[in-house]
Amino acid sequence: xxxxxxxxxxxxxxxxxxxxxxxxxxxxxxxxxxxxxxxxxxxxxxxxxxxxxxxxxxxxxxxxxxxxxxxxxxxxxxxxxxxxxxxxxxxxxxxxxxxxxxxxxxxxxxxxxxxxxxxxxxxxxxxxxxxxxxxxxxxxxxxxxxxxxxxxxxx
Amino acid sequence: xxxxxxxxxxxxxxxxxxxxxxxxxxxxxxxxxxxxxxxxxxxxxxxxxxxxxxxxxxxxxxxxxxxxxxxxxxxxxxxxxxxxxxxxxxxxxxxxxxxxxxxxxxxxxxxxxxxxxxxxxxxxxxxxxxxxxxxxxxxxxxxxxxxxxxxxxxx
DNA sequence: ATAAACCTTGGAGTTAAATCTAGGGTCAAG
DNA sequence: CTTGACCCTAGATTTAACTCCAAGGTTTAT
Ligand SMILES: [Zn+2]
Ligand SMILES: [Zn+2]
Ligand SMILES: [Zn+2]
Ligand SMILES: [Zn+2]
Numbered sequence: 001x002x003x004x005x006x007x008x009x010x011x012x013x014x015x016x017x018x019x020x021x022x023x024x025x026x027x028x029x030x031x032x033x034x035x036x037x038x039x040x041x042x043x044x045x046x047x048x049x050x051x052x053x054x055x056x057x058x059x060x061x062x063x064x065x066x067x068x069x070x071x072x073x074x075x076x077x078x079x080x081x082x083x084x085x086x087x088x089x090x091x092x093x094x095x096x097x098x099x100x101x102x103x104x105x106x107x108x109x110x111x112x113x114x115x116x117x118x119x120x121x122x123x124x125x126x127x128x129x130x131x132x133x134x135x136x137x138x139x140x141x142x143x144x145x146x147x148x149x150x151x152x153x154x155x
Numbered sequence: 156x157x158x159x160x161x162x163x164x165x166x167x168x169x170x171x172x173x174x175x176x177x178x179x180x181x182x183x184x185x186x187x188x189x190x191x192x193x194x195x196x197x198x199x200x201x202x203x204x205x206x207x208x209x210x211x212x213x214x215x216x217x218x219x220x221x222x223x224x225x226x227x228x229x230x231x232x233x234x235x236x237x238x239x240x241x242x243x244x245x246x247x248x249x250x251x252x253x254x255x256x257x258x259x260x261x262x263x264x265x266x267x268x269x270x271x272x273x274x275x276x277x278x279x280x281x282x283x284x285x286x287x288x289x290x291x292x293x294x295x296x297x298x299x300x301x302x303x304x305x306x307x308x309x310x
Numbered sequence: 311a312t313a314a315a316c317c318t319t320g321g322a323g324t325t326a327a328a329t330c331t332a333g334g335g336t337c338a339a340g
Numbered sequence: 341c342t343t344g345a346c347c348c349t350a351g352a353t354t355t356a357a358c359t360c361c362a363a364g365g366t367t368t369a370t
Pocket of ligand 2: 115116
């Protein structure tokens with residue numbers, strides 16, 4: 001059982017954010033004290049952690065609401081609905097991972113193309129790579145850059 | 156050489172967005188016509204594609220600006236600076252990929268826990284999984300759910 | 311040579327997701 | 341029994357990233 005400030009501190013967010021999530025239907029406390037204080041259960045905390053992870057991973061609050069709405073009236077959902085919804089989010093996540101991997105490999109190529117030494121980067125090939133979008137799909141041309149650092153093709 | 160509308164169409168964004176990026180220092184056209192029309196080169200287009208990919212992958216415009224600022228005055232950067240900047244972004248991307256993989260595996264477990272059939276999901280274990288954050292770090296308990304679908308642990 | 315389809319600037323409006331402010335209750339410690 | 345740390349609501353403000361609008365100049369195609 002947490003009061004709003006305790007849960008907020010636990011999850012490193014502001015109490016305002018919790019009230020905001022409540023107003024927007026993402027997470028309501030399981031109960032209130034007589035004085036009207038919000039009381040969150042461990043279950044509520046778990047739900048919050050789910051929300052925060054989904055958010056960290058790039059989903060909007062609306063998308064998260066969609067995922068969580070399953071619970072609103074469970075009895076009106078068939079397993080097919082539930083699984084469909086989860087699987088469609090799953091597809092989005094997989095696609096995003098692919099994008100990220102492509103970008104990661106771009107950056108990796110940029111990094112590989114640079115020796116990281118103390119000389120001026122004025123004509124460092126990393127910049128050409130950025131400018132010409134070389135190495136964003138394909139690896140940079142294997143070779144030697146302006147200061148003899150070996151450029152290694154990767155992936 | 157593209158006029159603003161052509162480049163916008165090519166990259167499936169609005170002309171307004173291109174003017175917005177220019178105002179915020181992310182991408183200026185290489186030249187203008189006598190009448191003041193913006194003229195973008197193929198190089199500008201490549202830079203724009205880089206911006207759009209970085210954005211798609213979750214970087215803010217400020218972060219992208221930081222990455223692109225390298226070009227502003229190349230001569231004041233050492234290779235060490237350049238590589239450091241790129242490598243730090245690289246780290247962020249790798250971390251984000253890890254988060255996404257964890258979330259993907261959560262969703263996968265949720266999906267595995269559900270048969271996807273036409274019965275009511277009223278007491279489908281997928282919901283418990285969501286509520287209790289089961290399966291978000293560890294796989295669900297290997298076993299059989301309410302309608303005998305086999306839950307396969309995965310990772 | 312005129313209408314449609316572009317382009318220009320400057321500034322206002324929108325949306326998501328908080329974050330803050332004002333004006334008050336509540337509660338444990340001293 | 342008061343002080344300081346919490347909590348409440350309702351509503352205003354902020355920030356990022358567009359998106360739209362008005363008033364006008366330019367190009368192109370008939
Ligand atoms: Zn270098
Ligand atoms: Zn170097
Ligand atoms: Zn099910
Ligand atoms: Zn089922």
